[in-house]
Amino acid sequence: MSRLVVVSNRVATPTETKGSAGGLAVAVFGALKDMGGVWFGWSGDVVSEAVANAGPNLEVDGAVTFATVGLPRRDYDQYYRGFSNAMLWPVFHYRNDLAVYERDEYAGYRRVNAWLAHKLIKLLEPDDIVWVHDYHLIPFAEALRQQGVGNRLGFFLHIPFPSPQILLNVPPHEELVKSLCCYDLLGFQTATDQTAFHDYIVRHVRGTVGPGGQVEAFGRTLRTGVYRIGVFPDEIAEQAERYESRQHVLELKESLEGRKLIMSVDRLDYSKGLVERFRAFEQLLEKAPEWRGNVTLVQIAPPTRSDVDTYQQIRQHLEYEAGRINGRYSGLDYTAIRYLNQRYDRLKLMSLFRESQVGFVTPLRDGMNLVAKEYVAAQNPDDPGVLVLSCFAGAADELTSALLVNPHDITGMSEALQRALSMPLAERKRRHQASMAVLRENNLGVWRDAFLADLRGVPPISEPAPQPTPPAARGTDNQS
Structure with a gap:
């Protein structure tokens, strides 16, 4: 072979x-x-x-x-x-x-x-x-x-x-x-x-x-x-369930004090629509005041390509937006946005997904976006969260049971968050079951x-096709 x-x-x-x-x-x-x-x-x-x-x-x-x-x-x-x-x-x-x-x-x-x-x-x-x-x-x-x-x-x-x-x-x-x-x-x-x-x-x-x-x-x-x-959804589900009693999950639950949780995990990249996401959450708190103090957005965005100027700029912009929104809506006992610019173990993330009521995955453009699939797979089938997903992620072609949004429409994303947070259990179960069936079929x-x-x-080919003149050899070029 x-x-x-x-x-x-x-x-x-x-x-x-x-x-x-x-x-x-x-x-x-x-x-x-x-x-x-x-x-x-x-x-x-x-x-x-x-x-x-x-x-x-x-x-x-x-x-x-x-x-x-x-x-x-x-x-x-x-x-x-x-x-x-x-x-x-x-x-x-x-x-x-x-x-x-x-x-x-x-x-x-x-x-x-x-x-x-x-x-x-x-x-x-x-x-x-x-x-x-x-x-x-x-x-x-x-x-x-x-x-x-x-x-x-x-x-x-x-x-x-x-x-x-x-x-x-x-x-x-x-x-x-x-x-x-x-x-x-x-x-x-x-x-x-x-x-x-x-x-x-x-x-x-x-x-x-x-x-x-x-x-x-x-x-x-x-x-x-x-x-x-795709992902291996049943393996993720097992891992998320196994880790849900770990110390980091218990500490998160205690700190939320009964508040609902929106989870987002992305590399720190301009393609992920992070600023637009923060502004949609801000608009949720502005237009639906009943959620002020009752829902927290956790955004985990590990740094990437930190030696590229564009990535340094998006980090600064995101930190500014998080600070501005928190200054407007947080209190002594409540932080609206928990923005974490650090890397987390994958198994830990799966257990955090399981504890959240909403997965907020809204890239401006993405080839597939496995976070969306991992979020669905990590949910408790008896009480699943809701995925809010960008229509510009490749995963949107398969996860049609998610709440699909246009990441350029801040109001539309805000309305989707409110719908997700208020969705009845029966509907959440139907959507989750439909998405899991897709994930299993295309794992x-x-x-x-x-x-x-x-x-x-x-x-296999017997003769390579004619090709253009190759570039200068690496060693020769480096000596010039």
């Missing part, structure tokens, strides 16, 4: 895959254990050139090899902080106003992808199946093809794929799409994302889209598909197995 090789920007450690790591890490590790293989990518460390070039650090756990490399400062700045997160992330989340394009950062992005591909080739076997994850690694397959690799190569995009008119804001947009076409299978979170990619292929490069998501462009034939990433294992089954069905 072919080995599986997973490639991602960051690699979970063996300890993380057995502890409280996110569901994605658990699912990927499960597939690797079943098939045997390699998990390859960046270690998360910024290192010297000498350490980076020494070769991957290998750690073996049963049939799985964890292979990681560090990045020198220049590569980190150009590949990760630069083109990946200053250009691709904002544009793919429809925030062209925040995008910053620098040619040297794009060159660094491609250079690092080529360097990573070169490192992986030394670990590859001829019949390995390679599964690449997310926007950091769009040119990865192209780099492998240029070096003669004919293995089956699949790519899954965890974030939205923008409509063609949005994508055109990325100056090398055609080069990026051409790189994507070097994969054999492209996976998207939603049909909307897949359609956006197809539209670009037809309108801008005169390619064709056939039945079953087949695409012909740039002299290659590839397949596209929709694979909705994380279904996502993983469907993608890998389709990728296995792709015949």
